[in-house]
Every structure is written in structure tokens, then in C-alpha cells.
Amino acid sequence: MIEYNKNTYILLFAFIIFSLKINAQRVRVIDNKGTIKIVNSTVTTNITGIAPTNPLEGDIWFDTLNSEIKIYDTEPLSAPIWRNMSGYYTDNIYNIDGNLTSNRFVGGGGNQLRFSGFDRFDIDNANYVLLQSNGYFDIRATTGINLYSDTRITGNISVQGGYRDSGSNYGNVGQILSSTNTGTSWIDNTAAITGTTGSIFFAGATGNPTENNDQLFWDETNKRLQVGLAFTNNINNKLNVRGAIRTTGLNNADGTVGTPSYRFTTDKDTGMYKPAADEIGLVVGGKEAINIDETANNTTVTIKETLKLDGALLDSSLPNGNAGTLGQILSSTGTATKWITPNLAMIINKTSDYTLTLSDNGNVLTFNSTTDITLTVPTGLPIGYNISIYQIGTGKVTIQGGATILNRLSRFKTAGKDAGAGLIATGTNIFHLTGDLKK
Incomplete structure (x- = not known):
């Protein structure tokens, strides 16, 4: 019995010896200030799950019982610990806040990066944020998407849903989105109107578009405009106006003696035309009866047909001219005219x-x-x-x-x-x- 126990103790000691393997090595480490230091580290391997005693900063423990690799960290001075390196490092981006000390770049290498399960995801206080896609760019939100501050869109917009105004209303069919100065609101579209072919719309007494085809109408078939009550004949003109016209000027064509520029609807060869530069011709029945010509600041009035006077003939006396008395004759003064009594024979x-x-x-x-x-x-x-x-x-x-x-x-x-x-x-x-x- 004693011999058996003795052999048992020998086997247990040998097993412990072979189960506990300790190696020491010199390694370079970087402290929290970024300084490279050389320390002696010990690598321990055991299957007992019991931490090595008296460890130093940087010692490594292969805990084969729990399939973990641990490193001894004295950074928390009050309670140095063995940190598990097999799963994840305890102080990392997932549980410790921190600041970048220089620019960083993450390349995808053709792989995917997905964030999921967040209660909230923020990008705050960034000077410039760029989100760029070589394909589509989707933004989805169950409740809604809010865009704050001024928003500028440089491309086209395709809307498959509806528009809401500042009160979150979609509006009714046919309404238009109008500015309220501080927001937007759906209002009735008074501009969406229809009318008779040729109608010309204008703002009526209420300010809304209206028409009055009896007074203003475009004849699309004959390409002419009617102002005032329509004529029933002689309407083959681009503009037909029934009523007086007031204008500051008309830029008219010269016309001819047979078709004066200014003529009458029922007498088209009677009126006024321009025979030549600085001339006016008064035409009656296609014949020029009176010609008024200006040459070198001298104006000449030529009566080309019979002159008949039914009223008085005034001389050039001021202020309104003089009709003379019975028996007087109209005499030239060299620069004007004057009624005079004829002299007796000399x-x-x-x-x-x-x-x-x-x-x-x-x-x-x-x-x-x-x-x-x-x-x-x-x-x-x-x-x-x-x-x-x-x-x-x-x-x-x-x-x-x-x-x-x-x-x-x-x-x-x-x-x-x-x-x-x-x-x-x-x-x-x-x-x-x-x-x-x-x-």
C-alpha cells in the first residue's frame, strides 16, 4: 500500500511538470505614451485554469483549460488583471469612447460593411459629410425622413409618393402647394381652368382667371384677334377692333395710291399714303387729290384736283386769321397773305x-x-x-x-x-x- 502511494505521488508530480510549461522571452512593447520599451515577458501554458503567480506586465498565459489566451495588464494600478485576447480586447471601440489622433482610412476591398441593431446612430459636429454611391443610394425610415436647414437639389427629382405641406397634409386632388411665407400649404388650384377654344383669360373682379369671348377672342382658325363685339363682315384682318383706339404711335406701311395705308373698310381706295420720303398724299377714289411735301424745311401743299370753298378763306393775320370784307382781295405780302381793298386804276x-x-x-x-x-x-x-x-x-x-x-x-x-x-x-x-x- 505504501509502495502504491509512493508511485502515485511520483506520477502526479511528473504530470504537473509536463502540464506546466513556462518560457521567458524579451519583447518590445509600446506604452500608453507611444514609447517603445523592451521588457522581459513570460509565456505560461497550463491546463489547470489557475493564473500564474507573481506575473509581470506583458506576461502571456495560454489557458488551455478554457481555450483562452491572456495577457497581464497593470494599467489599472488598483487592480491589475489578465485580459482575454482570444475573444476581444476589453477596452475597444465597442465599449470605450476615444478620439482619433490622426487621419484614418478603411478600405472595403470589395467586401460589405453593415451596421445593424442600433438604437441610434449619429454623425455629429462634422465639418463636411460626403455620402457617395456608384449605384443607388437609399434612405429609409419607418416613421419619416426629416431634412433640416436649407436643402439644395442639383439633379432631377422623381416622386412616386405624395407631397406633404407644413401641416403634414397631402392635400386634395387638383390642389397646388403654395407658400405661406413661413411654410407651405395645399390650396385650390384656380389656375387649372378650361375654356372655349380661342378664349383669352384675364383676372376678373375676384382676381381669378375669367373670360369674355364677346369682348376679347382669338380666332384660331383664321388667325386673327377680335376686340369688342365681333364684326359680321369685312373682318379679314389680323386685328379687328370695334371701338376707339388710343395709341402713342403707329408704325405703318407706305401704302399706294390705289391702296392707301390708312383706308376705310368699305372704301379701300380712299385714305392717306406716303408717295415718297417727307410726303403725304390724300387719296380719293384712287386719285391723289392733295399732296403735302417738305423739302429743305419748306412745306408745300399742292391741290391736284378742284378746290371748292364753302366757308371763309382766312389770311395769315394773327392770332386766328382774317376772312376780309366784301370786295377785298387776298394779296401776298411776300412772306404771308392779307386781305386788301383793291386799288383804283392809276x-x-x-x-x-x-x-x-x-x-x-x-x-x-x-x-x-x-x-x-x-x-x-x-x-x-x-x-x-x-x-x-x-x-x-x-x-x-x-x-x-x-x-x-x-x-x-x-x-x-x-x-x-x-x-x-x-x-x-x-x-x-x-x-x-x-x-x-x-x-
Whole structure:
């Protein structure tokens, strides 16, 4: 029995010896300040699950009983511990807060990274956040997605669901989303209106779009616009207006004498047109009756047809012109006109031979001589030129000249003292002589 127990003790000691393997080695470690140090570490392997005694910082224990690898950590000075390295390091990103000391990059290598099961997931106080996908980018939330602050969208938006306003309402069919200045609200869409083909809509008394086809209408078939009550005939114009038109100017075409620019619906060859630059032509029945022309700041009004006056003819007297009195004639002042009383014939006395001049027209020539004298009628005097001739003295007056002088009895000499004769130009350089004459 004693021999048996002795052998048992020997076997147990040998088993313990072989079960406990201790190795020592020098290793480099980095302390919490980042300094590399060389320490002596001990590697212990056992199957008992009992921690080695008197361990030092960095000692390693292979606990084969529990299939764990542990390292001795003296960092918590009050209670140094063996930290389990086989599962996860106790102080890590999953249970200890910390700060990055430099930039970090995590490459996926074509693999997937998924976060799941969080009660909350925050990215706070970041200066810039970029989420970029080479394919689709999904954001899903059971309750809803909130976007705070101003949001700018640079691409297109495709909405398969509905829009909610600031009160979380979807609105009714046909309503539009309107600004309330501080938010948005769904309102009735008064702009979604329909009307008769050709209707032109405008804001009515209530401010809503309305139409009045009796006063404003677009004829789509004939491509013309009607303002005012529609015409029943002569409406082949782009713009038909029944009523007065007020405008600051019209840029019109020149027109022609047969189709004036400004003409009448029922009389299209009567009106006004532009014959040339700085000219206006008044047309009646396709004929230009009056032409107004401006050349070098001088304006000329030409009456091309018969002029008939039913009223008074005013001269240029200020302020409103003068119609003259019965028997007066309209005379030129050189720069204007004036009504004047016609002068009585001027009596001009001659005592010797005399040749007529243009200024003698309308005058009475008296000849007072004791001897016969000659009155010469030159060529070049105008048709209508006329004078009266009287012999005052005893000397007779013989009428002759370069112009042709006609008398039925071929008498061209005054008959005696106090005889009279009349001379008038009836044609170019042709005069007729009548009166108290003799051969």
C-alpha cells in the first residue's frame, strides 16, 4: 500500500511538470505614451485554469483549460488583471469612447460593411459629410425622413409618393402647394381652368382667371384677334377692333395710291399714303387729290384736283386769321397773305412817245401833246395784260408795236381830243384794240 502511494505521488508530480510549461522571452512593447520599451515577458501554458503567480506586465498565459489566451495588464494600478485576447480586447471601440489622433482610412476591398441593431446612430459636429454611391443610394425610415436647414437639389427629382405641406397634409386632388411665407400649404388650384377654344383669360373682379369671348377672342382658325363685339363682315384682318383706339404711335406701311395705308373698310381706295420720303398724299377714289411735301424745311401743299370753298378763306393775320370784307382781295405780302381793298386804276400822264412795260398793267395812260405821238406795244407781255388809252391834247396817239395788234376796222389811231381806247392781250403777243379810233 505504501509502495502504491509512493508511485502515485511520483506520477502526479511528473504530470504537473509536463502540464506546466513556462518560457521567458524579451519583447518590445509600446506604452500608453507611444514609447517603445523592451521588457522581459513570460509565456505560461497550463491546463489547470489557475493564473500564474507573481506575473509581470506583458506576461502571456495560454489557458488551455478554457481555450483562452491572456495577457497581464497593470494599467489599472488598483487592480491589475489578465485580459482575454482570444475573444476581444476589453477596452475597444465597442465599449470605450476615444478620439482619433490622426487621419484614418478603411478600405472595403470589395467586401460589405453593415451596421445593424442600433438604437441610434449619429454623425455629429462634422465639418463636411460626403455620402457617395456608384449605384443607388437609399434612405429609409419607418416613421419619416426629416431634412433640416436649407436643402439644395442639383439633379432631377422623381416622386412616386405624395407631397406633404407644413401641416403634414397631402392635400386634395387638383390642389397646388403654395407658400405661406413661413411654410407651405395645399390650396385650390384656380389656375387649372378650361375654356372655349380661342378664349383669352384675364383676372376678373375676384382676381381669378375669367373670360369674355364677346369682348376679347382669338380666332384660331383664321388667325386673327377680335376686340369688342365681333364684326359680321369685312373682318379679314389680323386685328379687328370695334371701338376707339388710343395709341402713342403707329408704325405703318407706305401704302399706294390705289391702296392707301390708312383706308376705310368699305372704301379701300380712299385714305392717306406716303408717295415718297417727307410726303403725304390724300387719296380719293384712287386719285391723289392733295399732296403735302417738305423739302429743305419748306412745306408745300399742292391741290391736284378742284378746290371748292364753302366757308371763309382766312389770311395769315394773327392770332386766328382774317376772312376780309366784301370786295377785298387776298394779296401776298411776300412772306404771308392779307386781305386788301383793291386799288383804283392809276392815272399815268405821258407827253411824248412811250413803250409799254409790265408795271403799266391795269393803269390808265393819258397823252397830252400838241403833236402826234406813238405808243409802242412790245412782245413778252402776259396774256390778260390790259390798259386804257386817252388823248388829252390835240396830238393824236398811234398804237403800234412788235406784238400783233388787231382791230376789226384796222383803225389804230385815236380819233381826236378826248378820244379813248382799250388794249388787252388776248393771246401770246396778240392784242385787241377797241374804242374811238380812226385810220
